Amino acid sequence: MPKVLISDKMDPQAARIFRERGCEVDEITGLDKAGLIAIIGQYDGLAIRSATKVTADVLAAAPNLKVVGRAGIGVDNVDIPAASAKGVVVMNTPFGNSITTAEHAIALMFALARQIPEADASTQAGKWEKNRFMGVELTNKTLGLIGAGNIGSIVADRALGLKMKVVAYDPFLTPERAVELGVEKATLEELLAKADFITLHTPLTDSTRNILSAENIAKCKPGVRIINCARGGLIDEVALKAALDSGHVAGAALDVFVEEPAKASPLFGTPNFISTPHLGASTSEAQVNVALQVAEQMADYLVNGGVTNALNIPSLSAEEAPKIKPYLGLAEKLGALVGQLESDPIQGIAVELEGAAADLNAKPITGAVLAGLMRVYSDTVNMVNAPYLAKERGLDVREVRHDREGDYHTLVRVTVTTAEGERSVAGTLFGDAAPRLVELHGIRMEADLDGYMLFIVNEDAPGFIGRIGSALGEADVNIGTFHLGRRSTRGEAALLLSVDTPVPEPLLWSVCNLPGVKRAKALRF
The missing domain is CATH 3.40.50.720 (NAD(P)-binding Rossmann-like Domain)
Known part of the structure; x- marks a missing residue:
């Protein structure tokens, strides 16, 4: 037992x-x-x-x-x-906590709108300051939803019931899913400019940390009210205090903080600020x-032996595991590559298996691709829950098998669809074990996907490689490997560098400004 x-x-x-x-x-x-x-x-x-x-x-x-x-x-x-x-x-x-957390966000939104905590304290102090507490109605206001997953979609449903208009920013929210939820799909900048209230429902990852930075808070509509029941670190707390002090932000309510337990915070004592001690899931x-x-x-x-909501294993039978394990590593790296390269919201993704890969169980391979793709936005995604998260966001996922013989004994291709069109990457296994990139956005290129990397799209012209090498050398960033490919002579070229350390932001900007550079992106695997 x-x-x-x-x-x-x-x-x-x-x-x-x-x-x-x-x-x-x-x-x-x-x-x-x-x-x-x-x-x-x-x-x-x-x-x-x-x-x-x-x-x-x-x-x-x-x-x-x-x-x-x-x-x-x-x-x-x-x-x-x-x-x-x-x-x-x-x-x-x-x-299990979804409804409870969503309701707490709605409760804090009401408390902000009517200044309930301050009014309560004033009344119990015997002041009866009826004229001091002038609230705002939620009806006909615009709620900006940052994150439209499970909890965010519940908040949207409740807000629509309050006759609010809801705009949502989520990289994986498709137009079809937005229609289903009854929300307007928006970019982050559009949301910041439109929202009277903003509520956050996204995990804390490298891409979401300080998503409400000083710069983005400045882009908000004057008089905005902000609620965070998701994760501490999504908001720059110092910048939020400055915006509250200036009046640019009319009110803020936080259930989560960068440091917890939050014994001290720059926000404590700030007028029009409400705090609760991470109560989002605290209902019986x-x-x-x-x-x-x-x-x-x-x-x-x-x-x-059943596996549900596991964070670190795929759903595989004992017979399949040894054969498919190398493909899972390849698939996750390809997914991570497209997830980091695509700046536009992804509407659909196709996973194509060719050669020996076409004979395998496609579900775990697709799950590994999705896990790599969505790990840019979520710190708990894996091969088990990634397909569910993709479906929840309305992401169109297709699996395609090819019987044809190609240039490689086995091949996995990942194609993403965005508003700008389709882009694909492809990889194979060397020695049936080592993952290897063989094609990037239609350009033939062989490379290992590992550690810190720098991706550059540039015009193929003499002297370019020297300029890149000099820029990295001056920044004391050491190059490990150098991978090149081009569409045609003097046409568009791509460069994939492995480096020993993370690429600093100032260096990335310097590379972007080099003559001939169309695009540059720091990557991590």
Whole structure:
């Protein structure tokens, strides 16, 4: 009988579910790291919330551990790479908190509109300042939605019920899905210019960090009100305080902060600012939902081998895994490449398999492509949940197999469709194991996709390579490998460099301004 430890406070129904489904359960909460390490070796499963830290040391002390289940969305307290190396499945429950978090965002929007916390404090102090608190109606106002995934779509639905107009910015939101949600699809700049209220519902990644920077806050409509119940770090808190002090932002409500617990913040004490201590998921219903879901998922895995909402493994049979594993690495790198190269919203994606690849299970390969593509925007996406996230955003995904014989024994091609048209990349396996790029936007080019890289589109002309080398040398950025390709003599060319360190922003701007450069992009794999 599998044995499970519940190490954080959880609804009692979780333990009941485990027992009903054939697992032995211990509920021992409040353990420190040493205490957890001392007993974790007994258990096949570990059910946690946010308090337990599943570090590499804890995993090293858990030879029997097969699965860690997080009752909630965030897994910042789990060392996923270490878990993967140990063969431990990491699961979360990404949808149990959705309604609760969406409702909290709506509640904060009402509180901002009517200055409820300040009015309450004033009234209870005996002041009766009726003329001081002049609110605004939500009806006919424009709500700007940054992130139109599961929670964002619920917020949109509630806002439409309040007779608000909703504009949404999400790189994966298709026009068809926007129509289905009843929202106007917009660029970020369009949203900032139009919105009376802005609410954020996107993960914290390199591309979303400080998405409301000082520069973008300045682009907002004067008098805007901002709500964040997603992740700390999406908003530059210092810039937000300055905008509140100047009156450019009429009000802000944050449930999440860069540093948590938020014992101090530049925003504390600022007029027209509301804060709550990360209460987005804090309702009795949500706590029951995530507890039940994590117990069901973990028991299903431990007893039956079923995998749901796993963050670090694909859905593969034991027979398929050895054959398909090299293709998953290739597919994820190709997806990551197009995800980083495309600045326009992606409307559709096609995964084509040719030669030996056409005989394999296409679903995990497509999942790996989508995971690489969407990891630019999400820190929890993987081969298991990427297809769902793509479907949720209305992304058109196609799988195509070709029986034809091509230039390579096996080939995977990824083609994305944007408003600007179609672009594709293709790769193969060298020695049936090593992933290798062989075509980039129609230009033949062989390259490894690894580490830090710099992609450049330029005019093919004498002296260009020297200028690039000089620019990187002056910035003390060392070139590892150099890969070139061109459409025709003196036509459009492409250059893919591997470098030893990240490409600094000033260097990227310098490269963009070199004669002949049409486009430059820093990449990371």
